[in-house]
Amino acid sequence: MDRYGESGGTPPAGLTGQARRARRRERLLSTALALFTTRGFAATSIERICGAAHVSIRAFYEEFESREALLIALHNDIARAGMEAALVVLGDPAVGSASTRARVTALCRAYIATVTADPAATRVAFVEVIGAGPAVEEHRLLWRSLWTDFFMGEADRAVGRGEAVPRDYTLAVVALIGAINELVAHWARNHAALSRDRLTDEMIHHVLATLGTPAYEGK
Missing domain, CATH: 1.10.10.60 (Homeodomain-like)
Structure with missing residues (x-):
């Protein structure tokens, strides 16, 4: 050396x-x-x-102070990129005035495109972090809380526009985030046989279903 x-x-x-x-x-x-x-x-x-x-x-x-700290750094890179992609979409004036359905569709497409851009990074961030120790789990829970706040804001917006039923969405959003994480983890394990488009469509479906917003016009 x-x-x-x-x-x-x-x-x-x-x-x-x-x-x-x-x-x-x-x-x-x-x-x-x-x-x-x-x-x-x-x-x-x-x-x-x-x-x-x-x-x-x-x-x-x-x-790095530990192997776990290195894993956290890798997870943080993709988690931050996914959040930034969502925030960029929110910054688009057209999306800002769009219906909940159109807004959710744009958000999900941007998020999935970003977090699946490198399948290796996707696997590490959504699969290898599971059960990797208390420090890694604490880091995951921090990001989960950030996404909870994010989707609660989207729920409030949808309710304010009359496009979602007024209710407490906290537990529904917690379940939604868990479902999204598992969907992306499943894609990471099976990406050779599962398209990004199918993954994106399923995420859109889950978000709209959580908000009680029809997936198609006229529904």
Whole structure:
């Protein structure tokens, strides 16, 4: 190992220490993503990640306090991307004034397109995180609470427009988020045989059904 915590000699000339560290972190993340996808999180040790990434164990702990922290970072990347995709849709003036049905359709299409863009990342974020330890579960619950607030806002909007029945949607939204997570996890396990379009259509159906909004005009 060289003094930068990497094997194989000195880093490329011209890179600052910060840039070298960013490259090292990215290599750990991409290597872990590949290993967690092929071997599974439970069967992948820090030593194996470091060996495949050509990074010392000491350098690993300079970036992540644990294997779970690395998994959380991978999950956070895709969770944040999915939320940002939804918020971009909300920022579209046309969507802002659209019916609940049209709004939900746009949101679901943007979300699914984003979180399934890389099937390996999808599998890690929706499959490998399950049962990965208390810290990972706490992180998942944080994102679940964010999505609960998000969908509660959508429910309130639909009620205000007269497109949903006024009621307490809290438990329904909790069930909805669990269903969406399981749908995407199922797609991650079976994406070779299951199209994104079918997954998207099913998510749209679940969201509209939760709100009590007909899936088609005139229904």
